[in-house]
Amino acid sequence: MALILLQFSPIVEPAVFEWSRHVPRANSSTHSEASPNPKPRTWDPKARCSGPVHPFAPDARFEYNPLPVPSTRPAHEAQPWTQQARGQAEDSPINAISGGTGVSGEQRGWTVKKVVILGERKAGLVEVPDPRPSEDWVLVKIHAVPMCTEYKAFVSGRKIEYLGHEAAGEVVAVAQPGRVQVGDRVVVMPQYPCGKCELCVSGDYIYCENSHDFSAFVGAPEGRATYAQYILKPSWLLPRIPDGLSYERASLAMCALGPSFGAFDLMGIDAFDTVLITGTGPVGLGAVVNARFCGARVVAVESIPYRVERAKMLGADAVIDPRSEDALRVVRELTNGKGVDKALDCSGALAAQRFCIDATRRKGQVTFVGECSEELQIRVSPDLIRKGLTVRGSWHYNLSLFPRIMQVIQESPVIEHLISHVFPMSQVQKALELSASQQCAKIILKPWV
Ligand SMILES: [Zn+2]
Numbered sequence: 001m002a003l004i005l006l007q008f009s010p011i012v013e014p015a016v017f018e019w020s021r022h023v024p025r026a027n028s029s030t031h032s033e034a035s036p037n038p039k040p041r042t043w044d045p046k047a048r049c050s051g052p053v054h055p056f057a058p059d060a061r062f063e064y065n066p067l068p069v070p071s072t073r074p075a076h077e078a079q080p081w082t083q084q085a086r087g088q089a090e091d092s093p094i095n096a097i098s099g100g101t102g103v104s105g106e107q108r109g110w111t112v113k114k115v116v117i118l119g120e121r122k123a124g125l126v127e128v129p130d131p132r133p134s135e136d137w138v139l140v141k142i143h144a145v146p147m148c149t150e151y152k153a154f155v156s157g158r159k160i161e162y163l164g165h166e167a168a169g170e171v172v173a174v175a176q177p178g179r180v181q182v183g184d185r186v187v188v189m190p191q192y193p194c195g196k197c198e199l200c201v202s203g204d205y206i207y208c209e210n211s212h213d214f215s216a217f218v219g220a221p222e223g224r225a226t227y228a229q230y231i232l233k234p235s236w237l238l239p240r241i242p243d244g245l246s247y248e249r250a251s252l253a254m255c256a257l258g259p260s261f262g263a264f265d266l267m268g269i270d271a272f273d274t275v276l277i278t279g280t281g282p283v284g285l286g287a288v289v290n291a292r293f294c295g296a297r298v299v300a301v302e303s304i305p306y307r308v309e310r311a312k313m314l315g316a317d318a319v320i321d322p323r324s325e326d327a328l329r330v331v332r333e334l335t336n337g338k339g340v341d342k343a344l345d346c347s348g349a350l351a352a353q354r355f356c357i358d359a360t361r362r363k364g365q366v367t368f369v370g371e372c373s374e375e376l377q378i379r380v381s382p383d384l385i386r387k388g389l390t391v392r393g394s395w396h397y398n399l400s401l402f403p404r405i406m407q408v409i410q411e412s413p414v415i416e417h418l419i420s421h422v423f424p425m426s427q428v429q430k431a432l433e434l435s436a437s438q439q440c441a442k443i444i445l446k447p448w449v
C-alpha cells in the first residue's frame, strides 16, 4: 500500500496547526460532501484539553511546599518490609500479615522518594514518610513508571501533590491474606474505586462514583503517587504480570495500550476494518499497535515528524498531515470514496474529533478517548440519523480484558517501539523536558536509580 505522507515543516516546538479547510460548516445541510470552511480550524497540541490534567489524576490539588525530609539513610537502601518480603527479617514493623501492628514510617522517620513539581518547568525529588498497608490494601514497590500527561503540570508549574497514575511493580507488604501475595509482580491499575458497586464488580471500575477517600482510609496522605518508589493499592486492582514479561513492557497495559484497547473492544475492530486514528502521542501510538494486532488497516493523522515516523514504525499504513487541506479527500481516496469504517480520536482536539465524524463511512463508528471539555458540534440529522453513525466516548478498559492486553504486549512484533526512552527517576527533570517536547513515544521512569 502506498504510504501517504504529506509535506511537513520541521517543528521544534509544537505550533498551532492549521486544520484542513474541509471541515463542514455547522449549518451545512449535507454531510456527504465536505464544504470549505471560511475560517480554518486549528489544532493546537499545547491546548488540547482544558479539562482535568488527566483522566486518572486526582481531583484534589494543593500547593505543595517542597521541604525535603531529612533522611538518615539512602532511600534506595533495603527497607525492613522489603527484607521481610524476602523472608530476611523477623522483626519488621510491618508484618506481612500483621493486621495493623507496628508503627508508621512517619513515626519511624523513614522516608521514600517521590517526584514533585517545583515550579515552571522545574521538577525534583523529595522524601516523604513511607506508606503502610491496611485491610486489603497492599504495598507495591514500583519498578516502572510510564509517563503520561504530567508534563502539562511541569510546563505550567502547577504543583500537584500526587504525580502519576501508571505503574508496575512488586507486592512487598500485605496487611491480611488476600488476592495477592508478597512477591507477586503486578500492574497497578489507576484510581481508588470502591470495589463494591455494580460498575466495579462488572469490571468497569474506572466509572465508579464511590471512590475511596485515600487519606481518610489510609490515615496518611502519602502513597498514592506513581512517580514514587512505593504505592498503596487495593489488592483487586493489581492484576499479575505473566512470567518472563518485564515491568517496563507490562506497564504498557496502562495508558499506552489501555484506552484504545477498550475503545476497539467496544467497536469490534477486526481485519476487515480500516481504522482512523487522530493524534499519535503515546495513546495514539498504542492505538496503532492494538489496531494492527487485530489485523486492521490503519490511517493515522499526525503532524509532528517524530510521531509520524513512530506511527509508521508501529505499522500505520498511511499518515496524513492534519494541516493539509486535502486530508479528508485523502482519507476518502484510501477507502474507495466511502470513509473509514471506524475512527478513534486520541488527541482531544475539537478539529480532530470533527474530522473523525466526517471521515467515517455511513453506519461506521467513532470513539473518543482524547480528553476535551470544549463543546463539539454534532448535527443530529446529517451526522447521526442519516449517516447511521455510532459515536461514543470511552475511558479505559474493562478489567476482564487484562489478559488480552498482556497477549498484545507479549505477541506484538512492534511492541518494543512503543517505549522510546527509559530514565532513572533521579533524572525526572530531563525526562519531563523530553515529554513536554513531544519528541518521544512512551517514556518510562525507573524509581530506584
Ligand atoms: Zn465502585
Ligand SMILES: [Zn+2]
Pocket (backbone or CB within 6 Å): 054, 056, 147, 148, 149, 165, 166, 254, 255
Ligand atoms: Zn496515563
